[in-house]
Amino acid sequence: MRAGEELPPLEIPITRTLIVAGAIASRDYQDVHHDAELARQKGSPDIFMNILTTNGLVGRYITDHFGPAAVLRKVAIRLGAPNHPGDTMVLTGTIEEVDGDTATVRVVGANGLGSHVTGTVTVTVPSDTVLSGGA
Amino acid sequence: MDDELGARLKVYEGRAATLTGTGRDPVNLPMIRHWCEAMGDTNPAYTGPGAIAPPTMLQAWTMGGLAGHEGRAAAHDEMFALLDAAGCTSIVATDCEQEYLRPLRPGDEVTFDTVIESVSARKTTKLGTGYFITTRTDVRVGPELVGTHRFRVLKYAPARPAQQPPPRPRPVVNRDNAGFWEGVARHRLLIQRCTACAALRLPWLPGCNACGGPDWDTVEASGEGTVYSYVVMHHPPFPAFDPPYAVALIELAEGVRIISNVVGVPYDKVRIDMPVRLEFRSYDDELVLPVFRVREEVAV
Numbered sequence: 019m020r021a022g023e024e025l026p027p028l029e030i031p032i033t034r035t036l037i038v039a040g041a042i043a044s045r046d047y048q049d050v051h052h053d054a055e056l057a058r059q060k061g062s063p064d065i066f067m068n069i070l071t072t073n074g075l076v077g078r079y080i081t082d083h084f085g086p087a088a089v090l091r092k093v094a095i096r097l098g099a100p101n102h103p104g105d106t107m108v109l110t111g112t113i114e115e116v117d118g119d120t121a122t123v124r125v126v127g128a129n130g131l132g133s134h135v136t137g138t139v140t141v142t143v144p145s146d147t148v149l150s151g152g153a
Numbered sequence: 154m155d156d157e158l159g160a161r162l163k164v165y166e167g168r169a170a171t172l173t174g175t176g177r178d179p180v181n182l183p184m185i186r187h188w189c190e191a192m193g194d195t196n197p198a199y200t201g202p203g204a205i206a207p208p209t210m211l212q213a214w215t216m217g218g219l220a221g222h223e224g225r226a227a228a229h230d231e232m233f234a235l236l237d238a239a240g241c242t243s244i245v246a247t248d249c250e251q252e253y254l255r256p257l258r259p260g261d262e263v264t265f266d267t268v269i270e271s272v273s274a275r276k277t278t279k280l281g282t283g284y285f286i287t288t289r290t291d292v293r294v295g296p297e298l299v300g301t302h303r304f305r306v307l308k309y310a311p312a313r314p315a316q317q318p319p320p321r322p323r324p325v326v327n328r329d330n331a332g333f334w335e336g337v338a339r340h341r342l343l344i345q346r347c348t349a350c351a352a353l354r355l356p357w358l359p360g361c362n363a364c365g366g367p368d369w370d371t372v373e374a375s376g377e378g379t380v381y382s383y384v385v386m387h388h389p390p391f392p393a394f395d396p397p398y399a400v401a402l403i404e405l406a407e408g409v410r411i412i413s414n415v416v417g418v419p420y421d422k423v424r425i426d427m428p429v430r431l432e433f434r435s436y437d438d439e440l441v442l443p444v445f446r447v448r449e450e451v452a453v
């Protein structure tokens with residue numbers, strides 16, 4: 019774990035099912051996340067992913083990489099281009115800073131329209147797992 | 154740029170948006186599993202004995218769900234009402250910043266307080282013009298602060314005005330019925346008449362159904378008629394129409410029938426044998442259609 023290290027990218031197909039399942043699992047029933055007709059009436063070409071799902075995917079990206087012992091401390095994200103069905107989001111990450119067993123990772127999720135999410139995750143990875151896991 | 158609304162919204166900074174909300178459910182394994190399934194998250198930390206909730210679920214435990222939020226403070230509702238009244242009816246989340254002080258575990262019962270942290274000046278974005286509202290939610294289990302959640306939304310008036318409803322479909326005009334539509338354009342309802350046997354026909358056809366004669370002239374309908382039959386359209390909705398509405402088969406005084414709309418009464422007051430009178434209605438710059446108005450003496 020060192021500053022400048024890049025995490026392998028994670029490709030996430032943005033299916034209609036993922037958008038709806040994520041919205042419902044996060045208890046977000048806003049129509050723009052499940053009803054294409056109403057989303058269009060509000061000026062969007064289709065339904066789009068809610069911010070809670072994006073947040074969950076960013077968290078997953080980090081813990082997938084650093085392993086089950088990794089502890090998320092902070093997740094701060096900003097949304098840009100929406101995630102619509104049929105698109106693919108590619109998450110990439112770069113370790114910006116390491117302080118002891120805690121790293122700050124810059125995360126970007128890009129889709130076909132541009133940058134869907136940019137953010138920073140602070141994660142603590144207990145040092146024994148760093149050694150044994152080699153992450 | 155004068156921003157009177159912005160000044161009125163500023164007043165809400167620092168005020169409570171929620172007064173000690175309570176999570177709808179205690180932290181629980183089924184909701185954790187549903188979340189992990191949706192996210193494709195197979196982290197073993199979220200399953201089995203000793204499972205914790207994915208930290209990014211923090212906000213999910215505070216969501217009102219389909220039943221809506223309880224415990225929203227007046228300040229929140231007032232501020233959103235001001236924005237709605239100003240045309241800022243759309244909302245989109247733009248930022249989420251969460252800090253996790255300790256993991257949440259099944260059985261934890263969360264409470265939360267939300268404060269309106271800041272309201273931006275009026276901003277114009279690609280989506281439209283509006284205001285960024287930032288709230289901060291402190292999530293607790295008992296007295297213990299377990300996480301904070303800062304959330305920013307843009308509440309805005311969409312840049313694109315609401316779309317005009319699609320125009321009513323155009324009639325299909327061809328060689329055989331062009332004369333009918335030319336008549337309608339001049340506010341005359343023309344019935345075809347066979348020059349061989351004098352049989353009337355509507356809709357227009359190339360030949361006579363009675364004698365097969367190809368030659369015809371026209372007579373103008375008097376405009377008097379009755380509802381011969383009707384249906385009420387509820388479903389499926391068609392973009393140019395606003396269901397429910399009645400589609401009627403009108404029998405003209407001349408004995409021929411035409412499909413049209415009955416106007417002047419609600420759809421559920423149309424009745425068979427109702428006397429109606431022809432009129433012409435303009436639907437847009439190009440389209441005029443014959444419709445039938447219920448005669449005043451029977452209007453309900």
Ligand SMILES: [Zn+2]
Pocket residue numbers: 347348349350351352361362363364365366
């Ligand atoms: Zn004839």
